[in-house]
Amino acid sequence: MTSLLNPARAAHTRHRTRRTPRWWRDVAGIACWASVLIVIALWLSGRGAQLLAAGPADLFTSLGRITGLVAADLLLVQVILMARVPAIERSYGQDELARRHRLVGFASFNLLMLHVALILIGYTLRDHNDLLHETWSVVTSYGGMLLAVAAVVALTLVVVTSVRIARRALRYESWHLLHLYAYLGVGLSIPHEIWTGADFTTSSLARVYWWSVYAMALAAVLVYRLGLPLWRSLRHGITVSSVVRESPDVVSVHLTGRGLHRLPAKAGQYFVFRFLDGSGWSRGNPYSLSATPSPRQLRVTAKEAGDGSRRLAWLRPGTKVLIEGPYGRLTGEHRVTLKVAMLACGIGITPLRSLLEDLDYAPGDAALVYRAHGEEDLVFRAELDELAARRGIEVHYVLGPRLRDRPSWLPQNASNWTDVDALRSLVPGIEGYDVFVCGPDPWMDAVCTAALAAGLPPDQLHQERFSW
Secondary structure: OOOOOOHHHHHHHHHHHOOOOHHHHHHHHHHHHHHHHHHHHHHHHOOHHHHOOOOHHHHHHHHHHHHHHHHHHHHHHHHHHOOOOHHHHHHHOHHHHHHHHHHHHHHHHHHHHHHHHHHHHHHHHHHOOOHHHHHHHHHHHOOOHHHHHHHHHHHHHHHHOOOHHHHHHOOHHHHHHHHOHHHHHHHHHHHHHHHHOHHHHHOHHHHHHHHHHHHHHHHHHHHHHHHHHHHHHHHHOOEEEEEEEEEOOEEEEEEEOOOHHHOOOOOOOEEEEEEOOOOOOOOOEEEEEOOOOOOOEEEEEEEOOOHHHHHHHHOOOOOEEEEEEEEOOOOHHHOOOOEEEEEEEHHHHHHHHHHHHHOOOOOOOEEEEEEEOOHHHOOOHHHHHHHHHHHOEEEEEEEOOEOOOOOOOOEHHHOOOOHHHHHHHHOOOHHHEEEEEEOOHHHHHHHHHHHHHOOOOHHHEEEOOOOO
16 A cells, blocks of 8 residues: 655654564465365375265265364364464554454354264264263263363353343453453364374374474464563563543553563553552453553553452562563554544544654644543543643543443434434545544444544554454
């Protein structure tokens, strides 16, 4: 994509944002699909297709083999997708990766259940047995099957808690802890595949492939989920310097450390933080940078919504911090135009405030539309007003209770406006802006729909969802 920024400013922006090569995304996607095709090819080379015509027992057994193999492959793809591999994370962003992870996860689990059913039916027909006795025989006499049953239980727990209704009923900390059982499920499934899987026992080529994929998944987790965060935490020695209450339910945590300029952090990104202040330190929580990162300081701001965010107000100066990140694509990396418009709701102002401070634009080329319930809910009001005066930002505070008679990003007192007309009024010529959006999901849906309907090209709309 050709940048519309003037040459001097474009060079400056490219240097600071280190644009992610687009081919990284293509390579990651091709690799995922290629892994599935390789698994199918290995199944075909093991007489998988011929066995489909060898009789009912072999038909069900062979179909059970391929569904199990693809399920195992997709399970490993899941692990790699969420291992925070920088090339993958920077290409997709964590919100899109989370959606793909959920889609692949449900597909993998459904195939796994189909694998279990088909294999049991095939073995029942082969042994001329009834299904209940055959199931007991398989579980108790086949190598690794008890561990495989435990793996299915662990993965079932993960899938059940991934359903939207269950996610809403769980705290983030509980949901995150339960999802660690996915790693347990992967580990417990390996002995069954090695000891009784036809592909492992009969094909050296298949063994090479599966051991390679397992090694890649393990290496990704050890390096990027454990090793890199621990190394960065030790290297930078980050501690809490102060805690500031921004509003009755919002606090900012100021952090200091060594050589923070070496962290590849950009305005608009977030870290996963573990504050070593007592029990519960092992559960990480994601918080966005609310100010441009500096060589000595970081600042994050959060609304008190769960156990983790409520603890922030009680942190003491000197508390040590473990970090993971930075993560996120809500940055100026993919900016197209000279102008920027920020649309925030509630605590969604956090990453957008840091972007307004950091991005390069001329006076009059930036706009902020900040939606909140009331004056007391405006976070960073003084900072935003000072920043607006200093950098020539057009600021609109859109206040009031939400509009209830239709899905909208507007408050009740603006019910006579359509979403599109209101947006065009607040940001005239919006199609000539890069628009950054952050807030609750339903509100973001309404804003994005209105912006696109107002003529904004899709590649000028930048958003990142932080729901889990």
